[in-house]
Amino acid sequence: MSAVPVTPRAKTGSVTPAATPSTARVAGSHILQASPHYTTTRRHSLYGTEDRVVIDPGSLIWKVGFSGEGKARDVFYAEPHNVQSLWSCSRATEPTERAEQDRLLEINLERCMRAVFHHSLLTDPKSRKVILVEHPLLPIYIKDMIARILFNNLQVPSISFASSHLLSLLSVGRITGLVLDSGHLESTVLPIFAARPLFPQLRTTPLAGSRLTSHLRALLLLFGTYLPPPTSLSAAVNVPAANRSMRVPQEILTDALVEEIKTRCCFVSGVLETTNDMRVSSPETGDELVELDVPPSDSAMSESSFSRESVGLESTASSHIASSDYSIISHPQPIGVSESSRGQSHLQVLANMYMRHSTATDLQIRVVPPASQQTGTGRGTLIIPGWIRERAAEVLFEGGDVDESSVAEVILDTLLKVPVDLRKTMASSILVVGGTPMLPGFIPRLHRELIRAIEPPASSRQPPRPGRPAPPQYDRYAPLRPLLSYFAILNNPAPQPPASARAAGNAGKAPAFSPATMAWVGGSLAGSLKTGGVEVAREKWDEADLTQNDDDDDMVMSVPNSEHAPRSIIPDWTRVPISAGAPPAVLPKGLTPAPSPRATVGA
Numbered sequence: 218m219s220a221v222p223v224t225p226r227a228k229t230g231s232v233t234p235a236a237t238p239s240t241a242r243v244a245g246s247h248i249l250q251a252s253p254h255y256t257t258t259r260r261h262s263l264y265g266t267e268d269r270v271v272i273d274p275g276s277l278i279w280k281v282g283f284s285g286e287g288k289a290r291d292v293f294y295a296e297p298h299n300v301q302s303l304w305s306c307s308r309a310t311e312p313t314e315r316a317e318q319d320r321l322l323e324i325n326l327e328r329c330m331r332a333v334f335h336h337s338l339l340t341d342p343k344s345r346k347v348i349l350v351e352h353p354l355l356p357i358y359i360k361d362m363i364a365r366i367l368f369n370n371l372q373v374p375s376i377s378f379a380s381s382h383l384l385s386l387l388s389v390g391r392i393t394g395l396v397l398d399s400g401h402l403e404s405t406v407l408p409i410f411a412a413r414p415l416f417p418q419l420r421t422t423p424l425a426g427s428r429l430t431s432h433l434r435a436l437l438l439l440f441g442t443y444l445p446p447p448t449s450l451s452a453a454v455n456v457p458a459a460n461r462s463m464r465v466p467q468e469i470l471t472d473a474l475v476e477e478i479k480t481r482c483c484f485v486s487g488v489l490e491t492t493n494d495m496r497v498s499s500p501e502t503g504d505e506l507v508e509l510d511v512p513p514s515d516s517a518m519s520e521s522s523f524s525r526e527s528v529g530l531e532s533t534a535s536s537h538i539a540s541s542d543y544s545i546i547s548h549p550q551p552i553g554v555s556e557s558s559r560g561q562s563h564l565q566v567l568a569n570m571y572m573r574h575s576t577a578t579d580l581q582i583r584v585v586p587p588a589s590q591q592t593g594t595g596r597g598t599l600i601i602p603g604w605i606r607e608r609a610a611e612v613l614f615e616g617g618d619v620d621e622s623s624v625a626e627v628i629l630d631t632l633l634k635v636p637v638d639l640r641k642t643m644a645s646s647i648l649v650v651g652g653t654p655m656l657p658g659f660i661p662r663l664h665r666e667l668i669r670a671i672e673p674p675a676s677s678r679q680p681p682r683p684g685r686p687a688p689p690q691y692d693r694y695a696p697l698r699p700l701l702s703y704f705a706i707l708n709n710p711a712p713q714p715p716a717s718a719r720a721a722g723n724a725g726k727a728p729a730f731s732p733a734t735m736a737w738v739g740g741s742l743a744g745s746l747k748t749g750g751v752e753v754a755r756e757k758w759d760e761a762d763l764t765q766n767d768d769d770d771d772m773v774m775s776v777p778n779s780e781h782a783p784r785s786i787i788p789d790w791t792r793v794p795i796s797a798g799a800p801p802a803v804l805p806k807g808l809t810p811a812p813s814p815r816a817t818v819g820a
Contacts, residue, residue: 269744270340270373272333273350273381273737274363276302277401277426278652280737281333284348284744289737291337295329300472302427303329304359306402319358326359327366334371342371348740348749350381352398353407353419357789364787368758377743378788379750380414382407384739385650389707389727394646397628397663398736399613399653401426404624406631408643416790418634420627423620424613426479426653432612433483433605434475440568441465442600446586462600468587469599478601479609482580485658486607488665489574568604577603610656614666625666629694644700645719648707654732661711667704671697708732751788761786 273280275295282290295303303325309315334342347367351360360378367373382396382405392412398405405421407414443465579602586597616623622630628647632640649660671694702716705724715721730738743749 269346269348269377270333270338270342271348271350271737271740271744273740274329275400275652276304278733279329279333280734281337282737282741283338284741286741287738289734291333293332293337295325300476302401304356306423308356319362322359323362323366326362327370330363330366330371342367342373345373346375346377347373348377348379348744350384350736350740351378351750352381352400352405353414353416353790354403354405354421357787357791360789361787364753364758368755373755375752375754377749377752379740379743380407381650381736383409383412383414383750384737384743385735386648386739387412387742388730388735388739389648391646391648391707393642394648394707395628395631395643396648396650397624397654399425399624399649399651401652404613404627404651404653406627408631408635408639410639410642414790415635418631420622420631420634422622422624422627424615424622424624425651428612429610429653430472430475430479433479433609434470436605436609437470437475437478437599437601438465438467439564440602440605442602443469444598444600446595446597448594465599466587469584469597474584474599478582480655482601482606483609483656484577484607485610485656485662486575486577487658487662488669489571571604571608572602575604575607577607579603580606610659613653614662616670623666625663625670628667629670629697632697632700633694640697640700641703641719644697645703645705645717645723646707647705648727648735650708650732650735652733660706660709660732661713664704664706664709664713668701670694671701673698708735753786753788757786 269284271282271284271289273289277295277300278292279295280289280292282288294300304322309318334340334345349360349363364376367376382398385396385398386392386394386409393410395406395408398407402425403421403423404425405419407416407419409415441464442462444461445463447461579600581598581600583596584599614623614625616626632643635643649663654660654663674690674692703719705712705715705720707723707725707727708730709725712724715724740749
């Protein structure tokens, strides 16, 4: 045994064990340590369990983090390998195909949810409440699938379902406004008054990030240039690049490459102000001159219809981009375009017009060559024309279709549907969020398109007969013309000179959050304030699960292979009845309400 240290007594000479020295406890324990993201001493999510987990599950990109923080901890693609959408707007109609599709979606959702807690946040899901930033048009079966994974697999205490449009408005300190959320699958406009979303006035259009991606791929296939790698080092020196140029192979344009070109190279330019003085020769008629309007009003295939047909174009090779070295070239080599169809010739006319009025430089990017050209030395070169970088987003502002309105038209259609006394407030409090508005110049161009759509149309109709007046021209947005001076976008980075005091007080006054993260920032604010949407506890989920299992056991004999129905406790605004509105006014004493008129029946 080891010897015990002793200390002699002063007078008696006996020995006693040494006493443990007493030290004062440190005032700031590890529970109250400050977060590395804050200068204060508040308890942070790393050391406590009070902060909630905020999840913004998009169809393409997820944003996750803890409440009370100014930015998300992690932003990742739902499908990191092929950069594809996790779900789509359509669903299979056959029961077997639908069940297989739902099972695959459930597997991918479970993988993403486990990555949120075990890879991105490194926290225990059993002690974390979750705020789910949901899109108003998110299908109820997907919300039920997410809740089932969080409750049954990860065993979270509760889930709060909050509208992404309302959270985006809260992130800028407002409770009333008109929110445009342009994501990957669709662009949605929702008016919000006094923190209450007006769901009956919701409007949507499929012109969003996925349509821009397919349109960009189609333009690169038609007008892009590809330089394959030289077969030898001597050919790289002796053979000029112009002799090696060719059409872009479809295998080159993978989803990851097109997504990178869209996010890093493209931008939105101003309105092309050459609408009446453009006279170009048609490739079909030779020397005959035709008029070309901007946006195109020809009966041929427009940019929107062309990109709609190119949605099904998918890359057949599994090659991926290994390098993203961009460089600017000054003298590109144009490639001739086959004019076998009228649609392509019309696009060729548009390309020539955009090329003449474009000031953007061409870029070249090193890409992995397709499998048929692996014998060359080095990588191939993809040349991106500057006018494609500048005008690829024109498809988002090209309207006129009933089912596919432009992003400016859905805002104006929503203003036509809201009550008249709210139009001025909504028009002066427009908020643009989502991933697609991250394109440089998108928000100023949207403001210009709003003003352009409301302006009186030019009278160009001819009278049907001589001596008779011309018929009145259809003016779609005439009721909104008095609001022309009140239009203001809260997060406009370059607001125009205001035409009214209300527009001056709102245009560009929002905090400098990126449009793609505003919904998550609003969820973080709601979590720190211990507020949010409809909260569903795990106890209620378990009770509803037992009740539904009993009902399924009773119906299994009558309805075999019945589909799993979503639980009724999942909030769904489509099932909520519309409120009756404000209560009737109280009449003063002595007055009786006037009888309502009734229609008489008969002669």
